[in-house]
Amino acid sequence: MIRLERRAHAPTALVIAASITAAIAALVVTALLLALMGVSVPSLLGTMLLATLGSPGGIADVVALAAPLMLTGLATALAFRVGLINLGVEGQLVTAALVSLTATAGVLPLPPLTMIPLAIMAALLTGALSVGLVTLLKLRLDVDEAILTLLLNVVMLFALQLLAGAALSSLPPIGAEQALPIRNAFNFPDWGPALHRYVEPLVAVIACLLAFALMRFTIWGLDIRAAGGSVTAARFVGIHVSLVQMKVALLSGVLIGIAAVGEVMSAPGGSTSTLTLGLGYAGLAAAFLSALEPLGVIPAALGIAMLLVGFRAANQQIGVPLAVGNVAIALMMIAALLARSAVRYQLHLPRTGETAP
Amino acid sequence: MSGLGAALQVLADTSFWMAAIALTAPLLYAAMGAMLCGQAGVLTLGIEGIVTSGAFVALLSTRAGTAHWTALVIAASTGTLLGLASGILTSPLRLPQRTTGLAITLLAAGTCQLVYGIVFATAATPPSIVPFSSIDLSWIWRLPYMSAIPDLPYVSEFGRALFHATSPVYLALITALAIGLVIKHTPLGLALRACGENPAAIKAQGRSVHRLRVGASIVGSTLMAMGGGTLALTSADAFSFSLLSGRGFAALMLTMLAGWRIGRTFLAVLAFAMVDAYQLHLQHRLGDPLALTLSPLLPYAIALVVLVATSRSTMRRFPLSAD
Numbered sequence: 001m002i003r004l005e006r007r008a009h010a011p012t013a014l015v016i017a018a019s020i021t022a023a024i025a026a027l028v029v030t031a032l033l034l035a036l037m038g039v040s041v042p043s044l045l046g047t048m049l050l051a052t053l054g055s056p057g058g059i060a061d062v063v064a065l066a067a068p069l070m071l072t073g074l075a076t077a078l079a080f081r082v083g084l085i086n087l088g089v090e091g092q093l094v095t096a097a098l099v100s101l102t103a104t105a106g107v108l109p110l111p112p113l114t115m116i117p118l119a120i121m122a123a124l125l126t127g128a129l130s131v132g133l134v135t136l137l138k139l140r141l142d143v144d145e146a147i148l149t150l151l152l153n154v155v156m157l158f159a160l161q162l163l164a165g166a167a168l169s170s171l172p173p174i175g176a177e178q179a180l181p182i183r184n185a186f187n188f189p190d191w192g193p194a195l196h197r198y199v200e201p202l203v204a205v206i207a208c209l210l211a212f213a214l215m216r217f218t219i220w221g222l223d224i225r226a227a228g229g230s231v232t233a234a235r236f237v238g239i240h241v242s243l244v245q246m247k248v249a250l251l252s253g254v255l256i257g258i259a260a261v262g263e264v265m266s267a268p269g270g271s272t273s274t275l276t277l278g279l280g281y282a283g284l285a286a287a288f289l290s291a292l293e294p295l296g297v298i299p300a301a302l303g304i305a306m307l308l309v310g311f312r313a314a315n316q317q318i319g320v321p322l323a324v325g326n327v328a329i330a331l332m333m334i335a336a337l338l339a340r341s342a343v344r345y346q347l348h349l350p351r352t353g354e355t356a357p
Numbered sequence: 358m359s360g361l362g363a364a365l366q367v368l369a370d371t372s373f374w375m376a377a378i379a380l381t382a383p384l385l386y387a388a389m390g391a392m393l394c395g396q397a398g399v400l401t402l403g404i405e406g407i408v409t410s411g412a413f414v415a416l417l418s419t420r421a422g423t424a425h426w427t428a429l430v431i432a433a434s435t436g437t438l439l440g441l442a443s444g445i446l447t448s449p450l451r452l453p454q455r456t457t458g459l460a461i462t463l464l465a466a467g468t469c470q471l472v473y474g475i476v477f478a479t480a481a482t483p484p485s486i487v488p489f490s491s492i493d494l495s496w497i498w499r500l501p502y503m504s505a506i507p508d509l510p511y512v513s514e515f516g517r518a519l520f521h522a523t524s525p526v527y528l529a530l531i532t533a534l535a536i537g538l539v540i541k542h543t544p545l546g547l548a549l550r551a552c553g554e555n556p557a558a559i560k561a562q563g564r565s566v567h568r569l570r571v572g573a574s575i576v577g578s579t580l581m582a583m584g585g586g587t588l589a590l591t592s593a594d595a596f597s598f599s600l601l602s603g604r605g606f607a608a609l610m611l612t613m614l615a616g617w618r619i620g621r622t623f624l625a626v627l628a629f630a631m632v633d634a635y636q637l638h639l640q641h642r643l644g645d646p647l648a649l650t651l652s653p654l655l656p657y658a659i660a661l662v663v664l665v666a667t668s669r670s671t672m673r674r675f676p677l678s679a680d
Contacts, residue, residue, distance in 0.1 A: 033468070037475050085455050087402075142672040143665055144613075146455040150402065151610055151664075154603045155657050162650050168599040170405060170606065171466045281463060284456070321474025326467025333460035337452045 003348050010343040018343045019289050019296070022335035023303060030328040039320055047317050048310025058309065063201050065175075066305035068093075068276065070204035071259035072283025073290065073297040074211055075131075075252040081215070081228045081292050082248040084135060088149025089256055090280025091156035092130045096260035097275055098160065099126040101182040116191060120261050127257025128250045135249035139242050153280065160275075173322035174278025174329055175308035184264060184273045192265030200262040204301075207255060211294035224248060278325070282308065285329045288336035304329070368511050373638050374518035379591055380630035382526040383408075383601075386584030387608035388622050389536050390436075390577035395617040396540060397573035398553035402458025403443045405605030406465030407578050409598065410435050411585025413469040416596045417476075419486045419589075429525065429586045436582025437575055439465055444574030448567045462605070470598065485595035492527070494520035525587040532580070537619040549573060553617075581605065607657065614664040616671040625660075632656040 031041050052058045072089045079086040086092075103122035104115050134152075137143040154170045161168050163181035172178070184192070215221040226234040227241045234241050259279060267273040282304050289303075290296025307328060314320040367373050387408050394401045401407075415432035419425065443461045446452045477484055497503065497520055540546035551558045552569045559566050588601055611629055615621035636652040643649065 033471075037472065039475075085453075087455065087459055137665055141665060141669050143668045144672070147400075147402070147609070147613065148661075148665065150459065151606055151657070151661055154606055155654055155661065158603065158654055158657070159651060162653060167597065168602045168653070170602040171409075171463060171470075173467075173470065281459075284459070288456070319478060321471050321478075323467045323470030323474060326463050327471055330460045330462075330464035330467055334446070334452075334457065334464070337457060337460070338446075338450070341450065341452060 002350065004345045005348045007344055007346050014343050015291050018339035019291060019336060022339040023289055023332055026328060026331035026335040029331050030324065033327065034324065043318060044314050044320060047314045051313030052306045052310050061309050062302065062305045064197050065309055066301045067201040067204040068259040068262050068279050069283055069286050069301035069305055070208055070297055071255045072279050073286030073301050074208055074294055075255040076283050076287035077290060077292040077294060077297055078211060078248050079252045080287060082224050082245050083228050083231065084245055084249060085146040086131060086149055086252065087146050088134065088153050089283055091149065091153035092127060092253065092256045093260050093279055094156040094160050094275065095130050096123040096126040096257045097180065097264050100260060100264050101180060101184055104185050105182050115185060119264060123261040123264065124254050124257035127260060128253035131249045131253030131256065132246065135246055171326065172277045174282050174325040175312055176277045176322050177274040178277050180273045180275055184267060190268055193268055196262045196265045203258060205298060208294045208298050215294060282329055285332045285336065288333055291340060367635060367638050369514055371514045371517050373634055374515045375521065376637060377631045377634035378518055378522050378526060380633055381627055382529040382591065383584040383588035384604060384608050384626045384630060385529045385533055386587060387581045387605055388612045388626050389533050390580030391609045391612040392617055392619065392622050393536060394573050394577035395612060396553050397549045397570050398556065399447065399570050399574050400454045400458065401443065401574065401577060402455055403439065403461030403465065404581050404609050406462035407436050407439050407581040408585035408605035409466040409601055410439065410469050411582030412589035412601050413473065415586035415589040416484060416486060420484060425489055425590055429583065429590060432586030433579045433583045436578040440575040440578025444571035448570040483595040483597050488593050489523040489525060489591050491521050491523045523591045525591060533623060540619065603657065607660065610660050610664055613671065614660060614667050629656050629660055632659060
């Protein structure tokens with residue numbers, strides 16, 4: 001008798017194939033939706049390919065956007081691996097960016113040379129604290145961290161929009177640029193944009209590689225995998241699960257902080273920096289597509305960045321609304337979740353001589 | 358005038374109460390939907406997207422020329438479809454509720470924004486409609502014996518506003534009452550509650566947990582979309598997505614902090630709407646001063662603090678599924 005049965009372990013090749021299928025399926029559905037609304041899909045595809053892979057500048061744009069996506073994706077994947085459903089990377093990134101700008105806006109009488117280290121320290125610390133605080137509330141007060149972080153996203157986005165005088169939106173288009181309300185003050189040395197464009201991608205890739213090594217080869221990684229797999233079993237073998245969760249939360253917050261620094265430094269000193277909206281939500285999709293594996297986050301983030309840069313070009317050139325990114329990202333999330341649950345099962349085919357159970 | 362006096366003055370203003378009641382109705386629909394799902398053990402983070410699509414579909418159908426009530430029904434049926442989809446994904450297909458819900462929210466709201474961008478791309482001004490007109494129930498005051506009720510400060514302003522609202526507002530109150538009765542006093546309500554508290558008991562009875570949960574998701578999402586539709590069709594302002602931003606999540610938050618109980622949910626919704634109306638009123642009166650830039654966050658901030666403070670007791674009484 002043919003039936004579905006649970007797998008003990010899904011082979012890596014199958015997981016990768018499932019993720020790729022999920023991404024393609026999501027894109028096909030998005031294309032169908034757009035065609036239904038009267039958008040010419042071939043010309044859209046042409047515009048998107050030309051804007052991303054058509055020129056060195058386009059490729060650089062993709063890499064520059066992929067960097068924060070790798071960081072937010074990795075932050076999300078690590079948190080999910082240890083059982084922290086952090087849906088609030090968006091809000092945590094906004095918080096870190098705002099604090100980082102405030103810290104360098106001339107509140108402290110410091111020499112200009114210290115501005116960039118100060119901005120970095122402030123963002124990393126804020127990122128770590130904001131994820132750490134939510135985790136503390138989860139551990140001490142039984143707060144549902146998914147709902148709390150999602151609501152904090154709304155509050156932080158509203159705060160940003162109110163301060164910047166923009167219209168309120170709890171779910172702004174992913175990939176849109178929002179001007180930050182505080183002027184960035186890194187007049188000297190003016191390294192911000194260069195750091196954002198060239199150093200951040202490097203940092204992001206190294207972070208993914210280090211996280212892979214951490215999960216694979218260290219005892220701490222084993223603790224993380226155990227705590228994420230079964231809390232009861234992990235406690236039974238003597239792992240302090242709350243402590244492991246807290247450490248991962250702080251680490252994940254630091255990654256979000258790095259992404260925030262990159263956004264803050266995207267503009268030259270003395271001008272207005274912009275923050276790319278939706279990095280948290282797109283990072284969530286990257287984390288699901290990577291099946292929560294640190295190495296998988298790199299290609300997933302590159303793919304999503306390509307898509308978003310392409311949509312941005314399509315918005316400017318043929319007027320397709322930016323919200324198409326939200327639809328594509330949401331479909332990718334659903335498809336990736338379905339793929340993840342599908343690879344856990346296999347078809348059991350009858351062998352000769354076998355009787356039905 | 359002292360600060361406190363000025364603050365109290367707002368409460369004596371009928372227009373403040375009218376705003377508070379107008380803000381209550383959509384939230385109440387959405388919160389009732391969330392509560393119905395929550396009772397059955399379904400946590401719907403898709404609520405924000407469902408409320409948004411309800412509002413947007415109501416706007417589209419009204420602009421296409423349908424009557425207000427028809428538009429509301431069409432809006433509600435959008436919620437029915439989304440509830441069916443999210444119910445099937447999370448219950449029989451067993452996808453994690455929280456992440457799937459967030460994806461549904463992104464998908465529904467994103468699709469609305471996409472269609473909005475395409476349909477109204479050439480419009481110079483945001484689309485507006487003629488809203489529901491209010492019903493005058495002030496004859497209730499002239500009924501015999503009504504004059505025996507003393508003219509209390511604040512209360513009579515509230516009464517005047519309450520008897521001068523739009524019909525979806527009254528329907529919201531009736532719906533809330535009906536849902537409360539169904540959940541508390543019918544076998545179906547008992548089954549729903551059991552489904553949330555102890556699904557094994559439902560299985561032991563030979564009933565289907567999936568069927569109850571998908572059903573709750575469908576009815577709940579229909580109510581959420583109804584809330585969105587009400588918001589779009591009772592507001593005098595031109596439609597924009599900032600009109601409903603965060604309302605869906607707010608309704609879910611209020612339901613949670615009320616511990617999924619009907620009476621408390623109603624009070625929480627009313628309090629939230631009052632704080633929101635209050636800060637709007639204050640801003641309007643003082644002419645948008647800089648100090649009040651962040652005041653729209655006030656109701657959310659208060660509700661969040663209450664949510665965190667009460668979560669230990671509500672989670673103990675009504676634990677949510679972990680995924």
